């Protein structure tokens with residue numbers, strides 16, 4: 324028996340079609356959802372993600388702006404742009420594509436975005452609210468992974484969830500979301516001893532290490548749900564995840580593919596957060612007169 328495939332492309336497509344209707348409804352109330360994306364440098368993968376984000380906005384009837392800075396731009400230039408976008412009523416979400424070039428203090432840059440427009444959910448206010456279980460912008464990749472679990476009817480409560488990777492963008496917020504949903508959560512990382520033993524206990528295994536095919540079939544409990552967050556480009560140009568998909572799919576109960584799993588959900592959840600921000604602006608009496 325092979326694993327059920329958790330199809331992120333299909334779910335993202337359905338969600339994005341619904342967003343269009345909501346965007347039109349908000350536009351008629353003076354708040355067409357607006358996203359500003361900032362890209363610094365020429366990282367080819369980032370260029371693709373930014374292009375996909377802008378195209379996704381257009382498909383869903385959102386307003387979007389792309390601001391591209393050269394790789395040798397100063398932090399002051401980028402901060403000035405963020406300040407202008409913070410004050411722009413047509414913009415409900417501001418996103419700085421990561422990674423930033425080495426000369427940037429990424430934390431200081433992300434911190435310059437006002438919390439109400441932090442649709443990536445990376446600012447300390449949003450991170451703190453997530454930990455406390457308060458309303459906040461949930462980082463897009465973990466939110467997308469949770470939505471895939473929900474769509475597949477996975478009952479998270481009481482399950483053993485193991486996350487491999489402790490990044491601020493994926494591992495830590497994913498741990499919070501799974502914990503809030505009632506899972507018993509273990510976060511593994513580069514210093515974890517006997518990683519395979521931890522993974523084999525997992526009913527839900529989340530791989531977010533950034534190493535191609537790092538999780539082998541033997542590390543997976545039969546019937547487990549495997550969420551592969553990794554996107555690794557191989558020398559032949561093909562993409563693969565952090566999980567050895569061919570080995571995993573004959574052991575797991577359900578698995579996300581790469582490409583076509585969590586990646587497309589990241590962009591769908593970015594639109595969901597931007598929509599939420601536009602809705603908040605209407606509730607607070609500050610549309611954009613679109």
Ligand SMILES: Nc1nc2c(c(=O)[nH]1)N[C@@H](CN(C=O)c1ccc(C(=O)N[C@@H](CCC(=O)O)C(=O)O)cc1)CN2
Pocket residue numbers: 371372418419420421422443463464492554562581582583584585586587588589590
């Ligand atoms: N500011 C942010 N920076 C980064 C984030 C983020 O959430 N916010 N996450 C990643 C990159 N990322 C979004 O920005 C992202 C990665 C992958 C995909 C995606 O759709 N992947 C496709 C394959 C695309 C391809 O052909 O390369 C898939 O998995 O099917 C979307 C968004 C780091 N930076």
